[in-house]
Amino acid sequence: MKLTILGSSASTPKVNKYTTSQLLKIRNHHILIDCGEGIQMQLRKLKINFSKISHIFISHLHGDHYFGLIGLISTFRLLGRDSDLNIYGPEGLREVINMQLKLSCSWLTYKVIFHTLKSKSQKIVLNNQDFTVKTIPLNHRIYTNGFLFEEKFYERNLNKSKIKEYKLKVDDIKKIKNGGDFFLKDGKKIENSFFLRAPKKSKRYAFCSDTAYYLDIIELISSVDCLYHESTFLDSHSDLAKKTKHSTASDAAKIASAANVGKLILGHFSNRYKNQEKFLLEAKIHFKNVELAIEGTEFDI
Amino acid sequence: MKLTILGSSASTPKVNKYTTSQLLKIRNHHILIDCGEGIQMQLRKLKINFSKISHIFISHLHGDHYFGLIGLISTFRLLGRDSDLNIYGPEGLREVINMQLKLSCSWLTYKVIFHTLKSKSQKIVLNNQDFTVKTIPLNHRIYTNGFLFEEKFYERNLNKSKIKEYKLKVDDIKKIKNGGDFFLKDGKKIENSFFLRAPKKSKRYAFCSDTAYYLDIIELISSVDCLYHESTFLDSHSDLAKKTKHSTASDAAKIASAANVGKLILGHFSNRYKNQEKFLLEAKIHFKNVELAIEGTEFDI
Numbered sequence: 284m285k286l287t288i289l290g291s292s293a294s295t296p297k298v299n300k301y302t303t304s305q306l307l308k309i310r311n312h313h314i315l316i317d318c319g320e321g322i323q324m325q326l327r328k329l330k331i332n333f334s335k336i337s338h339i340f341i342s343h344l345h346g347d348h349y350f351g352l353i354g355l356i357s358t359f360r361l362l363g364r365d366s367d368l369n370i371y372g373p374e375g376l377r378e379v380i381n382m383q384l385k386l387s388c389s390w391l392t393y394k395v396i397f398h399t400l401k402s403k404s405q406k407i408v409l410n411n412q413d414f415t416v417k418t419i420p421l422n423h424r425i426y427t428n429g430f431l432f433e434e435k436f437y438e439r440n441l442n443k444s445k446i447k448e449y450k451l452k453v454d455d456i457k458k459i460k461n462g463g464d465f466f467l468k469d470g471k472k473i474e475n476s477f478f479l480r481a482p483k484k485s486k487r488y489a490f491c492s493d494t495a496y497y498l499d500i501i502e503l504i505s506s507v508d509c510l511y512h513e514s515t516f517l518d519s520h521s522d523l524a525k526k527t528k529h530s531t532a533s534d535a536a537k538i539a540s541a542a543n544v545g546k547l548i549l550g551h552f553s554n555r556y557k558n559q560e561k562f563l564l565e566a567k568i569h570f571k572n573v574e575l576a577i578e579g580t581e582f583d584i
Numbered sequence: 585m586k587l588t589i590l591g592s593s594a595s596t597p598k599v600n601k602y603t604t605s606q607l608l609k610i611r612n613h614h615i616l617i618d619c620g621e622g623i624q625m626q627l628r629k630l631k632i633n634f635s636k637i638s639h640i641f642i643s644h645l646h647g648d649h650y651f652g653l654i655g656l657i658s659t660f661r662l663l664g665r666d667s668d669l670n671i672y673g674p675e676g677l678r679e680v681i682n683m684q685l686k687l688s689c690s691w692l693t694y695k696v697i698f699h700t701l702k703s704k705s706q707k708i709v710l711n712n713q714d715f716t717v718k719t720i721p722l723n724h725r726i727y728t729n730g731f732l733f734e735e736k737f738y739e740r741n742l743n744k745s746k747i748k749e750y751k752l753k754v755d756d757i758k759k760i761k762n763g764g765d766f767f768l769k770d771g772k773k774i775e776n777s778f779f780l781r782a783p784k785k786s787k788r789y790a791f792c793s794d795t796a797y798y799l800d801i802i803e804l805i806s807s808v809d810c811l812y813h814e815s816t817f818l819d820s821h822s823d824l825a826k827k828t829k830h831s832t833a834s835d836a837a838k839i840a841s842a843a844n845v846g847k848l849i850l851g852h853f854s855n856r857y858k859n860q861e862k863f864l865l866e867a868k869i870h871f872k873n874v875e876l877a878i879e880g881t882e883f884d885i
Contacts, residue, residue: 375683
């Protein structure tokens, strides 16, 4: 998995500051998570081939998480896209997109498949051969989901040196590939897995924005390799965090620690703060492996 | 009047290329004409105090002319705006904005007054003490208006040297201010206007985007000081211009010449052209005083 931060500001875009959006690559799949205003410009700036985006996940319908979606959908049309686009988001998203397409008399050259999310408990919303996506119900002012992306196990590769050592023939190799065991001339069985490489570890990424400090998610994101958790405020504004159902950097780090995640990425920074270094300092008191979601940064998960 | 070009690309925004938007200042009034995606970022980049914008005119509901409006409205709320905002645009605009506000449960701190345009003939849509705005019905794929901004006559100032020369008293001056004439001791009348400075010329600006080559507008924009006319294409793509109901640079210049305007500004350039110099060349065959709408350029009208 490779994660690219496209935007990480809260509430409004500014000069070279975009609101929440991330591009997640899982094998050959390009997935957009949230889509703030102007994100198509940011995708071009970062030279990302955005026609490859096949799935878009929208956490909630505050504008800083989806106002760029209608523009992206329109640009896909102008670029002559013909492959399906799957969009996952709350009730109302389909209507607002369709209303705008209808008003502009712009008929799409491709199919948009809306997957409306409305459950308040965790659901599997996508399950294909390479990965699954589950919702992470969050606690915000309006209906909001985080998303858990889980890569599926890789097929194990053949261990060529073992195959050479035991002089396996073409038929034997076929059998191993199909999961069969190997038998020596004396009838002794050698297990299938002996001829395969160690399995690659499959990765899990949890995206949680926007939410109040919310203990219910700990179980859902337990031991993920990487957690993005919003941190709109610093401790000095914890009263505002509570009032607006957002989190502080400390809140995010406490969740990361309790869920025993591999890495924590902080983002959704309030525009009131000139630089973000204090977010790191306050988070590191509770959890060590923490980084900032800065526009253009790539994370290998 | 002072006009600032915020965006002039057709169809989609790109890196540092915004779609149609202009800021027009008439005396103390700040007016936004069209509002492409990300225009609030461009307003910040150009250090324009956008909380002063009191009127927004939307020509039509193709996304490259209004996808930035909902973001701007939301940002006004976050900045604590309390003054009324007047929005002029086609049917459907009010609904799409209100639907998005409702979905985000974002209640505005100020009043948005929608003025729905639906007439196919010219209408006066705004008339205050400083200026009037009339629609310019255009010929595009969907219902589209251009806008004609007409400054009202300035009040004429007193000509102090004449007042001194004739030794006018306080009461005489009051009379002059109220439009009265002055009488010499021998009863001879001196006309009111003799004591006033020459009137300042009031300016007129016509904004025409998007439209096919459309002779009907010539009468409506006759002799304006400045005409912005879209020129999506060059002559080499005049077939595309016809098909999509857009104009070429030559079309725009022919209209400017026939309407005897002071200056022509070209914009809404198709992204297919790497530079815009050819637009100037092709236009100048038909009309000399022509300039390009480049982002950030200011025009004194």
